[in-house]
Amino acid sequence: MNLKVIIVEDNPLTVRSLVETIDWSALGCYIAGTAYDGESGRKLILSEKPDILLTDIRMPQSNGLEMLEAVRDEVSECKVIVITGYEEFQYAVMAVKLSVFDYLLKPVDNEEVIQTVERAVSVIRQDRELDFALVQAQTARRRAKLLSLLVNPAQRKQDVSTILDGIDIHFEAYYVITIQKPNGRIFTQENLNQLNNILSSTYRVTVFLLYDTIIALMMLDDRLERWKEDCEIMIDKICESSIDTLRMGVSELSYSLHTLNQAYHQSREALWSAALGQQMNHAVYYCKDGSHMCFEAGSDVNRQIDMLVAQSNLSDDFAHKAAETIYALSGQQFSRLRAMVALYAMALCNRHNIPFTTKIDTVMSDLWDVSDLEDTRCRLVNLNQALRVQQSSYSLLTRSALQYISLHATKGLQLSDVAEELHVSTSHLSSIIRKETGITFNEHLTEGKMTVARAMLSDPRVLVEEIAYAVGYKNYISFYNAFKRTQHMTPTEYRNKLALS
Template sequence: MNKVVIVDDEPMLCRWLTEKIDWQAWNCEIVGVGRNGLEGKELVKQHKPDILLTDVKMPGMNGLELSCYVLEHYPKTMVLILSGYNEFDFVRTAMRNEVFDYLLKPLDVEEFHKTMKKASSHLEQRLEHERKNEISEKRLEDSTELTESGILMKLFINGNKELPSLHTKIARLGFDLGKGQVVVYELHSPSDPLRDKWTPVYQYAVQNILFETFERLQCIPIVFHIGDRCVVVVKFQMGVATSLWEKRVLEAAKEGMENVKMYLNSRQSLGFGTVFKSIEEIYGSYQTAVEALEMQYFWLDETIPTMNGSVPMLIDAPFAVSPELYSIIENGDEDAASSSLASVTAQLRRIGKREFVYSVCTEMLIHLSKISEKWNKELDFLPLMNGMKQYRTFESLMKDLGHTVTSLCRWISSQKAYAVTSLPEKIVLYIQEHYHNPDINLGSIANEFHLSLSHLSRIFVRATGANFNEYVSQLRVEQAKKLMEQKHWLSNQDIAQRVGYNDGRYFSQVFKKYCGKTPNEYRGRRENKI
């Protein structure tokens, strides 16, 4: 189970989070609840949780200070900020502290569920990655005969901290790992269900193809898999110039890539490591190969990278996002914004610098957050900001950035449309958005729109054909019916509160008046029908 720590100085919210939320649905359990940042810090030290939910404003140590502490000492802990303060300074600090998400109070239940679903999915992916590494290590431990591939796998998984023990084993077994180069391959799309089912067989086939290709071109390869990546370690023979070996490795790597594509119908990216001259340098060669592979994979580029691991640059010119894009977004013009963003995407692709892409996207998200704040739009792209470097491909990053731009344009467009909506339509829309507030009444709406009660009453009847109380009651009952159908686990009292009734008994009376059945009778009819 994923461990969760909650830190908030509001007892009612803590009680709601601990008693009303089905944490097991996300494979989570609450291991501690703190009333302030200092208590939260001690709970984090004690439990090392997978998820920390913390308020911003708290005595002793605030939530942003706590998240900064967690980032430094427990980087694996995922932080969710809870705050009633929709201010850009808080969000900007949260971005720097790499929190996973930022939720506004009062909490919207559906948004909270969506966020927890994303958090749970992220934890599952991380666990799967760790599991693959554990499997690789376990296979190595269970091996009764230590081979060259076993030594190298252990070195690449654990780093140079294993060198003292490996030196002894290499000497005892007589292995020669003096000089060579590392090449790493990875599939572009390894998520095919059929391929996943046959992963061991598929990996065996890839290893055979690459081994035969490198060996046929007079290289001396050691080939094995670490997770989803196939590693080829080429040993150089003495007496041949390093430059000639590098040329031979480049030729073999290119042909190996073509053979995997031809025989297995699979596109791959690859990265070259630096030439190592001793066992102490092999891990460094592997790291540079992985970095080069990540660059190739990011662009889904099938061209062969240069031997120093970089992708040939097509353009190396100054570039900045035009202010016109932000003006278009502020106008709510979705089509023009998509077209302008497509132009930015094309230019970034031509430039081909991954870190530059991150820089430009970060700048854009900061601008978008300011626009969102101006238009009172909830900041729902914080995970994109903090998780930017987790995007394996340029395409997926720009796709999500495009969704963010589209969402913001639609929001602004709807707000502008609301501004020119007729007064009766605005009143109806206001009620539809605030019906769940138990304090909404004709008087509060009259104050909101600066109207007299009598004038508002006449406008409302002409617009809806019903008086205010009838309209709100019918609306609440219809929403209650939807909740019963979509979220059957909610109690009648929970549903009553969600649609604007503090008194569950009164809710039942109103429900029966408009439906002819009590809530329990209505639920029974639905269950029998199902």
């Protein structure tokens, strides 16, 4: 975009020469107006808000410096070039005080003016690029903080307050929509843009993509009493515009950013309910009493999985029993089977208080490819074997510590925080973690951060810099080095690998 130039000069011949003999478009500028005295110049400046101003000093009505002093608060970013025949010291001093960009003495030739304007243009563009970068960085930090509030569980009150510091988002209420395609199909950028346009038609929205799930944070300033009706209208539009079938889960209203994680999990629970009930192109609304289950089969499935987990042990025999039960409940429907196996596996880990280490995370990821009864048996046996190894090799203290680290890794966690939570000394905790796991507290902490980072890298719109901030690094370089050291590739290489797969 070309920059706006105004010339204020009482000599018409000088004005004409500047306007007609300089190729302003080649400089990335255009002449927005000219004036021949200080008062007319003042009005023109306030009206046009120029990027660059060329002005004389001695002019009728008011001189150029008086004119500048009158308008400087309104056009503080304007680069002022004074062209004058007066070299008096007091003029130069006042020009410096008014932050004049340059002070040229007449007679000047076009080349001198051109060089000065080129420098002014360069400075303006650099300033604007910096401003844009700062805005982008602020947006990235805000997105990172919001994503952290949404998906990172078990946040302490002081953690949330730290994340909220500087986020500058204030709405009356919020709710979360999670959206998936069946059978793990991935959303394209076109899908994301289309969904974002529909979701933002009624409320402010921030949209994230994590693996195969879109997370939409809806922010409401009004129409709270109609939020569900508005949501249903949006969902109808989404379904009408999409060539793919979709499943959607919607949380309850949340009235504070402090409870976004709860809203996120409500929407995920509703989403799984939709999957278990085979609801397509339909939103399931979370409700505490379970009435969001608009199909009896879904309620039965959840109850039976809960019963299965309550009776569970980590033997191979029980893995076979669980596989047969889940396969029967799924009705041999692949998408239901995958959803149920995932729910069962996560509940199993929680029941037996087993932290999500890298090895467990790998085994859990394999469950997403489950296909038939025999495959379900094999994968659940593998899961139980991994959980047994984890459980037998670590004491309760270590398992509790690792679980706590995985929940709080991105929150500036210190060894002393974990020790205080578990009521042991830092030296004892550090020693037992190193002895039983073979790696240090800091290495476990880094792995916890990397787990979150890998998930965030699946969204191509999330900047690597904002991921660095979200997982607890103060700058990009520290995150880059840690990621490359632990993952044996750069964050960008990892993201490209995900895209290819």
